[in-house]
Amino acid sequence: MPSRPFSIALLGATGAAGRAVLEVLEDRDVPLSEVKLLATARSAGQEIDFRGEPHKVQAVAPGAFRGCDLALLCAGAEASRAWAPVARAEGALVVDDSAAFRDEAGVPSVVPEVNPEALDLAAGGLVANPGSLAIALALVLKPLQAAAGLTQAVCVTYQCVSGAGLRGVEQLEREASDLMNGREPQPPTRIRHRIAFNLVPQVGEVGADGVSAEEAGLARETRRLLGLPGLPMSATAVRVPVFYGHAAALHLGLARPLAVEEARAALRAAPSVKVLDQPGEGIYPMPMLAVNDDSVLVGRLRADAALPNGLALFLSIDNLRKGGATNLVQLAELLAARRPVA
Amino acid sequence: MPSRPFSIALLGATGAAGRAVLEVLEDRDVPLSEVKLLATARSAGQEIDFRGEPHKVQAVAPGAFRGCDLALLCAGAEASRAWAPVARAEGALVVDDSAAFRDEAGVPSVVPEVNPEALDLAAGGLVANPGSLAIALALVLKPLQAAAGLTQAVCVTYQCVSGAGLRGVEQLEREASDLMNGREPQPPTRIRHRIAFNLVPQVGEVGADGVSAEEAGLARETRRLLGLPGLPMSATAVRVPVFYGHAAALHLGLARPLAVEEARAALRAAPSVKVLDQPGEGIYPMPMLAVNDDSVLVGRLRADAALPNGLALFLSIDNLRKGGATNLVQLAELLAARRPVA
Numbered sequence: 001m002p003s004r005p006f007s008i009a010l011l012g013a014t015g016a017a018g019r020a021v022l023e024v025l026e027d028r029d030v031p032l033s034e035v036k037l038l039a040t041a042r043s044a045g046q047e048i049d050f051r052g053e054p055h056k057v058q059a060v061a062p063g064a065f066r067g068c069d070l071a072l073l074c075a076g077a078e079a080s081r082a083w084a085p086v087a088r089a090e091g092a093l094v095v096d097d098s099a100a101f102r103d104e105a106g107v108p109s110v111v112p113e114v115n116p117e118a119l120d121l122a123a124g125g126l127v128a129n130p131g132s133l134a135i136a137l138a139l140v141l142k143p144l145q146a147a148a149g150l151t152q153a154v155c156v157t158y159q160c161v162s163g164a165g166l167r168g169v170e171q172l173e174r175e176a177s178d179l180m181n182g183r184e185p186q187p188p189t190r191i192r193h194r195i196a197f198n199l200v201p202q203v204g205e206v207g208a209d210g211v212s213a214e215e216a217g218l219a220r221e222t223r224r225l226l227g228l229p230g231l232p233m234s235a236t237a238v239r240v241p242v243f244y245g246h247a248a249a250l251h252l253g254l255a256r257p258l259a260v261e262e263a264r265a266a267l268r269a270a271p272s273v274k275v276l277d278q279p280g281e282g283i284y285p286m287p288m289l290a291v292n293d294d295s296v297l298v299g300r301l302r303a304d305a306a307l308p309n310g311l312a313l314f315l316s317i318d319n320l321r322k323g324g325a326t327n328l329v330q331l332a333e334l335l336a337a338r339r340p341v342a
Numbered sequence: 343m344p345s346r347p348f349s350i351a352l353l354g355a356t357g358a359a360g361r362a363v364l365e366v367l368e369d370r371d372v373p374l375s376e377v378k379l380l381a382t383a384r385s386a387g388q389e390i391d392f393r394g395e396p397h398k399v400q401a402v403a404p405g406a407f408r409g410c411d412l413a414l415l416c417a418g419a420e421a422s423r424a425w426a427p428v429a430r431a432e433g434a435l436v437v438d439d440s441a442a443f444r445d446e447a448g449v450p451s452v453v454p455e456v457n458p459e460a461l462d463l464a465a466g467g468l469v470a471n472p473g474s475l476a477i478a479l480a481l482v483l484k485p486l487q488a489a490a491g492l493t494q495a496v497c498v499t500y501q502c503v504s505g506a507g508l509r510g511v512e513q514l515e516r517e518a519s520d521l522m523n524g525r526e527p528q529p530p531t532r533i534r535h536r537i538a539f540n541l542v543p544q545v546g547e548v549g550a551d552g553v554s555a556e557e558a559g560l561a562r563e564t565r566r567l568l569g570l571p572g573l574p575m576s577a578t579a580v581r582v583p584v585f586y587g588h589a590a591a592l593h594l595g596l597a598r599p600l601a602v603e604e605a606r607a608a609l610r611a612a613p614s615v616k617v618l619d620q621p622g623e624g625i626y627p628m629p630m631l632a633v634n635d636d637s638v639l640v641g642r643l644r645a646d647a648a649l650p651n652g653l654a655l656f657l658s659i660d661n662l663r664k665g666g667a668t669n670l671v672q673l674a675e676l677l678a679a680r681r682p683v684a
Contacts, residue, residue, distance in 0.1 A: 152648045156498035156591045158541050158580065172539075177522050180515075197514075197584050198630045199500050201591075201642050201656045206621035210602060210644030219647070234648040236591035236656060238500065241583050242539050249498045249543075249578035251593075260552060279548035288540045300543050302552030305561070306494045306576040314543045314578060 006336040007034035009068040009092065011083060012075030013057050014043040016166045017097055020325035021074060022050050028329060038064055040075060065090040069339060070332050073097060076165075084126060093339075094126045095331045097324065099217060102128045112330045113271040114138040114225050119334055127331050131214075132246050132323030133157055134221035136296040136315055139322075140250070141226055143270040144263060144311070149255030152232040152307060155218060156249045159203055160242040160287060163319050164190050172196055172241055195241050203237040212237055245287025246323060247316040253307035260301050263311055267298055272322060277301055285316035294322045348678040349376035351410040351434065353425060354417030355399050356385040358508045359439055362667035363416060364392050370671060380406055382417060407432040411681060412674050415439060418507075426468060435681075436468045437673045439666065441559060444470045454672045455613040456480045456567050461676055469673050473556075474588050474665030475499055476563035478638040478657055481664075482592070483568055485612040486605060486653070491597030494574040494649060497560060498591045501545055502584040502629060505661050506532050514538055514583055537583050545579040554579055587629025588665060589658040595649035602643050605653055609640055614664060619643055627658035636664045 012018040018039075025032065037048055037057045044059035058064065060083060065071050071087035073080045073096045080100040087094050101107040108118040109128040115138075119127065130138070133155075141150060161168035167190035175196035178185040185194055193200050204213025214237035223231050258266075268275050276283050277299035285297035296317040304310025317323040354360040360381075367374065379390055379399045386401035400406065402425060407413050413429035415422045415438045422442040429436050443449040450460040451470040457480075461469065472480070475497075483492060503510035509532035517538035520527040527536055535542050546555025556579035565573050600608075610617050618625050619641035627639035638659040646652025659665040 154496050154593045154646075154648050156578070156593075158500070158582070173522075176518060176539075180519050180522050192624045193628060194630060197518075198628055199582065199584060199589050199658075200628060201589070201626050202621060202624070210621065210642065212621070232648045234593060234646040234652065234654055236498070236593070236642070236654060238589075238591070238656070240500070240541065242541060247541050247543070247580075249580070251496045251498075251576060251578070279544060279552065279554070282534045282544070284543050286535060286540055286542060288536060300552065300578070304496075304576040306496050306574045310576065312576055312578060314580070316541075 003031055003333065003337055005031040005033040006069040006339070007067065008032060008070045008072055008332065009036040009038055009065050010072045010074065011038040011060055011079060012073065013037035013048060014039045014046055015074060016162050016169065016320060017074040017324055020320035021072060021328060022048065024321065024325040024329045026051060030329060030333060036064070036068060040079065062086055063090065065092040068092045069336055070095060072328060072332060088125050093335050095129060095328055095335065096126060097129045097328055099131065101126060102130065102217070102221060109221060109224060110331055111135050111138045111225055111327060112334060114142050115227065122335070127335060129324070129328040129331060130221050130225060131217055132163060132317060132319035133218055133248055134225060135323050135327050136246070136248065136317040137218070137222045137250070138225035139270065139272050139296045140267065140298050140313070140315055141222065143266040144252065144254070145226060145228070147262060147266040148258035148309065150228065150231055150252060151255050152253040154251040155233070155235040157235065157237045158240045158242070158247040159237060160240065160245055160319060161191065161195060162244050163246060169243055172243060191239055195239060197241060200239040201236070203239055242287050244318065244320065245290040245316055246319045247285065247287055247314065250313050250315065251304050251307060252311045254309035254311060257309045258311060260303060264301055272296065273298055275299060285314055287316050290316040290318045292321060293318055294326045296322060345373055345675065345679055347373040347375040348411040348681070349409065350374060350412045350414055350674065351378040351380055351407050352414045352416065353380040353402055353421060354415065355379035355390060356381045356388055357416060358504050358511065358662060359416040359666055362662035363414060363670060364390065366663065366667040366671045368393060372671060372675060378406070378410060382421065404428055405432065407434040410434045411678055412437060414670060414674060430467050435677050437471060437670055437677065438468065439471045439670055441473065443468060444472065444559070444563060451563060451566060452673055453477050453480045453567055453669060454676060456484050457569065464677070469677060471666070471670040471673060472563050472567060473559060474505060474659060474661035475560055475590055476567060477665050477669050478588070478590065478659040479560070479564045480567035481612065481614050481638045482609065482640050482657055483564065485608040486594065487568060487570070489604060489608040490600035490651065492570065492573055492594060493597050494595040496593040497575070497577040499577065499579045500582045500584070500589040501579060502582065502587055502661060503533065503537060504586050505588060511585055514585060533581055537581060539583060542581040543578070545581055584629050586660065586662065587632040587658055588661045589627065589629055589656065592655050592657065593646050593649060594653045596651035596653060599651045600653060602645060606643055614638065615640055617641060627656055629658050632658040632660045634663060635660055636668045638664060
């Protein structure tokens with residue numbers, strides 16, 4: 001059944017996430033009756049090519065969402081808090097890419113391959129796109145949970161600078177260029193410390209309990225996407241000098257023994273998961289392979305001696321594609337299909 | 343009591359590890375009666391400045407260790423296997439920097455702050471310098487073991503390219519320069535895949551059980567240094583685009599509850615450990631801070647929800663200093679002090 005065309009307004013069209021959304025809309029040939037590109041005043045006026053046509057980016061303002069079926073908000077949490085209520089009031093369904101509403105009770109956070117049923121809860125007309133690594137973890141953990149039951153999960157991340165937006169990309173680019181040319185790099189602009197040829201073990205603010213916003217969110221979102229509110233889970237989140245593609249090491253405890261070969265088979269059968277696991281041949285997930293892939297890559301599967309029925313693995317995901325824009329566009333398509341026929 | 347001068351032969355003087363040893367010998371003002379710099383034929387003939395004097399690097403050959411109190415072997419496992427027996431036969435005590443003998447029963451592997459008593463076992467006149475991250479883990483885990491008892495440990499690493507020697511450094515340098523200048527990088531020369539702006543989740547060969555040599559060695563060495571042969575421990579080892587300084591995330595289960603503040607106090611009191619733990623001010627371990635420090639840096643201390651009495655932390659160590667040359671020189675000093683007085 002061909003889906004009915006729908007109209008969208010994309011807020012944050014000039015940012016890293018917004019550009020990825022336009023790319024995914026083109027790649028998936030999503031039937032759109034109208035596309036309105038919006039940005040905050042600072043970036044308005046730019047022209048962006050979409051499907052071979054130049055589109056002028058307009059400044060977001062009250063009235064901007066009127067007549068749009070969907071509003072895709074990709075300009076960060078602050079902009080989402082400001083404009084989501086406006087978009088709803090103007091009649092648009094909202095898919096929000098930021099963390100602004102991810103923890104709100106009435107707002108479903110959805111990975112279509114994992115918890116599509118949660119979309120039914122979108123009574124308020126607002127759906128949250130989960131964080132990049134929560135999407136990756138949910139895709140990989142769901143089949144393992146089904147196969148052997150999760151009892152505990154430790155997740156340690158390697159997060160690229162584009163997760164901090166174009167300004168993160170620019171900081172790494174500038175610092176790497178300065179250092180390779182023997183110049184002292186300028187003070188950091190987006191990530192708190194020098195990131196080129198360094199590691200920064202902080203993603204988001206760190207709370208009084210010593211846990212960073214990313215670490216807390218990753219555990220909370222993963223539990224929610226899997227429907228396992230009591231899952232004992234912890235995370236360490238670290239920014240690494242990689243431009244595109246997040247990665248993570250997972251060490252899992254399982255309720256029942258699961259042979260590595262069975263785990264591999266369960267993952268091979270899972271949607272939007274690609275198993276790359278021939279380490280002898282140098283085949284395993286890496287950011288350079290994840291980029292532009294709409295699946296999460298998983299490999300390095302092996303028994304884990306530290307945890308009961310333990311299983312360890314390594315994964316990588318394009319934070320701007322399936323870990324961002326692709327999942328967001330999937331949600332937009334699902335919401336649009338639910339509109340009553342006019 | 344001033345220590346008696348001793349003579350050394352340093353094999354691998356032109357490599358990354360050997361150069362770091364010369365730097366540490368200078369920094370610590372180690373009393374040396376003679377220094378002989380050795381290398382394989384390929385690098386012999388070079389001149390290296392040490393304590394303000396040029397030293398010609400000689401090709402290693404039978405007889406090269408005669409008259410030396412100590413042989414410091416820093417030219418990799420293959421060279422160590424070849425030359426350690428020669429050095430012993432020629433009357434030198436051996437401190438080996440490679441992994442060649444780390445698992446041999448009669449060969450103690452020692453971190454002086456952790457298991458100095460193991461030196462007594464050096465009946466064969468051969469001591470192994472532990473791997474960089476095993477040194478870091480042993481220094482950090484010993485006080486936590488004493489305070490609350492370890493029940494399990496998950497270690498996920500971020501390992502810099504100098505851990506793969508000067509050729510690792512050269513690969514990252516060349517690739518980063520190529521990519522920053524818009525050139526396609528050459529095929530990798532030392533690390534299996536492109537490492538610039540990428541991650542490679544393999545350090546050492548991967549066995550049939552899916553575990554890499556680094557991951558297996560890290561668990562084995564840590565258990566041995568701590569004297570906890572049964573400790574349930576697992577690791578994920580990943581190469582990252584950092585030149586100098588390893589890092590690791592540790593997630594620990596403890597036998598008894600240990601408040602974060604108590605853990606911090608135990609670590610503050612431990613030798614060769616520096617606590618950097620004010621994440622609100624952006625203060626935590628990072629490779630750029632670990633470089634040239636002779637302590638392991640530890641921070642991001644917090645409770646871990648996934649493990650019983652769980653504790654999580656992040657650490658960084660200069661792989662060429664305390665995670666290499668400094669520990670090796672400490673071992674050389676201890677061995678030299680045990681020589682019978684002539």
